[in-house]
Amino acid sequence: MYFFTEKMQSLKMGFPDYIQTLEEERRKIQVFSKELPLSLELVTQAIETCKQQLSGTTSEYNLNGHSECSEQTTSTEGPVLEEFIPIKKRASSSSPCCDEDDEQHSHKQRVSKENNNSDKRKSDWLRSVQLWNPDPPAEEDVSKIVCGVELKRSGSGGGAFQPLHKEEKSSKPSESLSKTPSSTPVVATSSSAVEPAEEKSLNEGQRKLRRCWSQDLHKRFLHALQQLGGADSATPKQIRELMNVDGLTNDEVKSHLQKYRLHTRRPIPMVHNSSDPQTAPFVLVGNIFVQSPEYAAVATSTASREVATVAAPARIYAPVATHPTPVSHPPDDSIKKPQFKKVKLFELSNSDDRANHSEGAVHSNSPTSSSSTHTSTSPGY
DNA sequence: CATTGAATAT
DNA sequence: AATATTCAAT
Numbered sequence: 001m002y003f004f005t006e007k008m009q010s011l012k013m014g015f016p017d018y019i020q021t022l023e024e025e026r027r028k029i030q031v032f033s034k035e036l037p038l039s040l041e042l043v044t045q046a047i048e049t050c051k052q053q054l055s056g057t058t059s060e061y062n063l064n065g066h067s068e069c070s071e072q073t074t075s076t077e078g079p080v081l082e083e084f085i086p087i088k089k090r091a092s093s094s095s096p097c098c099d100e101d102d103e104q105h106s107h108k109q110r111v112s113k114e115n116n117n118s119d120k121r122k123s124d125w126l127r128s129v130q131l132w133n134p135d136p137p138a139e140e141d142v143s144k145i146v147c148g149v150e151l152k153r154s155g156s157g158g159g160a161f162q163p164l165h166k167e168e169k170s171s172k173p174s175e176s177l178s179k180t181p182s183s184t185p186v187v188a189t190s191s192s193a194v195e196p197a198e199e200k201s202l203n204e205g206q207r208k209l210r211r212c213w214s215q216d217l218h219k220r221f222l223h224a225l226q227q228l229g230g231a232d233s234a235t236p237k238q239i240r241e242l243m244n245v246d247g248l249t250n251d252e253v254k255s256h257l258q259k260y261r262l263h264t265r266r267p268i269p270m271v272h273n274s275s276d277p278q279t280a281p282f283v284l285v286g287n288i289f290v291q292s293p294e295y296a297a298v299a300t301s302t303a304s305r306e307v308a309t310v311a312a313p314a315r316i317y318a319p320v321a322t323h324p325t326p327v328s329h330p331p332d333d334s335i336k337k338p339q340f341k342k343v344k345l346f347e348l349s350n351s352d353d354r355a356n357h358s359e360g361a362v363h364s365n366s367p368t369s370s371s372s373t374h375t376s377t378s379p380g381y
Numbered sequence: 382c383a384t385t386g387a388a389t390a391t
Numbered sequence: 392a393a394t395a396t397t398c399a400a401t
Contacts, residue, residue, distance in 0.1 A: 207390095207391075235384075235385070236384075236385070236386090237383095237384065237385085250383095250384080250385095254384090254385070254386080257385095257386090258386070258387075261386090
């Protein structure tokens with residue numbers, strides 16, 4: 001479990017030193033937070049754990065731990081997990097729904113402890129971490145999170161209004177969520193008397209009400225993706241199953257996936273070449289052009305020489321670093337083709353196709369290796 | 382027929 | 392920009 005402990009010992013250092021090393025590592029990785037969100041997570045977690053061990057207390061997740069864990073406040077957490085979560089501005093228009101989960105969470109947390117300390121970003125992070133390990137077979141737990149489905153009436157008016165109170169009740173029969181509110185597992189939608197409708201309003205054509213991808217939902221999505229070995233090898237159905245979210249449909253996931261992929265794939269910025277040679281040309285020689293710190297990292301390791309000119313329409317997919325995650329025993333059941341799948345990285349590595357093929361030895365943990373190296377060109381098989 | 386990915390539509 | 396829906400290929 002605590003692989004880093006081993007590592008530490010192998011490096012013959014004490015916790016303090018190891019922690020330092022880890023932190024250094026994290027700094028390095030941070031640059032690639034977009035490509036290696038998980039790595040960052042891992043390292044961060046490792047650090048946390050070490051610190052905890054240091055301070056003796058082995059509390060759950062460090063709610064108190066920040067005594068020290070603060071320091072590197074940097075801006076890590078944020079971008080890491082969020083990745084492409086729709087940035088929701090509290091006050092801005094955005095969507096009237098969706099916030100529920102986070103509202104709820106933050107609420108709870110606030111109540112339980114007024115430790116507002118470093119923004120809720122952290123709490124989010126923690127939560128996500130929480131969600132990570134458990135699951136495989138777990139599912140049952142939260143299962144019932146039925147994200148709100150945006151109504152989006154023709155209202156048009158500009159919908160500049162905000163319910164300000166998500167605690168569903170009265171007015172909207174909306175089958176808003178009820179994500180495992182501890183007890184009351186009763187799926188029963190509060191609908192007291194009226195509102196028979198429920199869903200499926202006999203209205204035909206009606207475009208489905210938009211599914212709202214709350215952070216929580218998205219997190220689930222990401223988790224699933226993780227288990228499936230990345231966005232490129234995951235398939236909507238599988239994702240949906242792993243997410244195990246009640247009303248979620250394949251199409252919704254599919255759509256979300258599509259967006260995710262698009263957003264994830266290098267946005268090949270404006271094609272305005274020709275004019276202004278200053279900024280244009282460098283582009284894909286050896287496919288190294290580092291653009292928005294995001295999605296970059298791709299080439300790095302592979303990059304090296306060769307190729308260039310490439311007439312190929314070459315959509316060199318950026319793997320978005322996501323190791324299949326050992327996920328010991330995923331809920332398997334129906335998951336047949338976990339990680340390996342298409343991934344069309346045509347051979348741009350010519351001769352040296354070896355390199356990877358390193359399943360057995362998960363040497364990946366060596367913190368000191370850092371950056372690029374194994375940007376996990378996802379299953380390149 | 383079911384799933385999927387890309388292209389559209391809203 | 393974010394979802395939904397349609398289209399074409401499996």
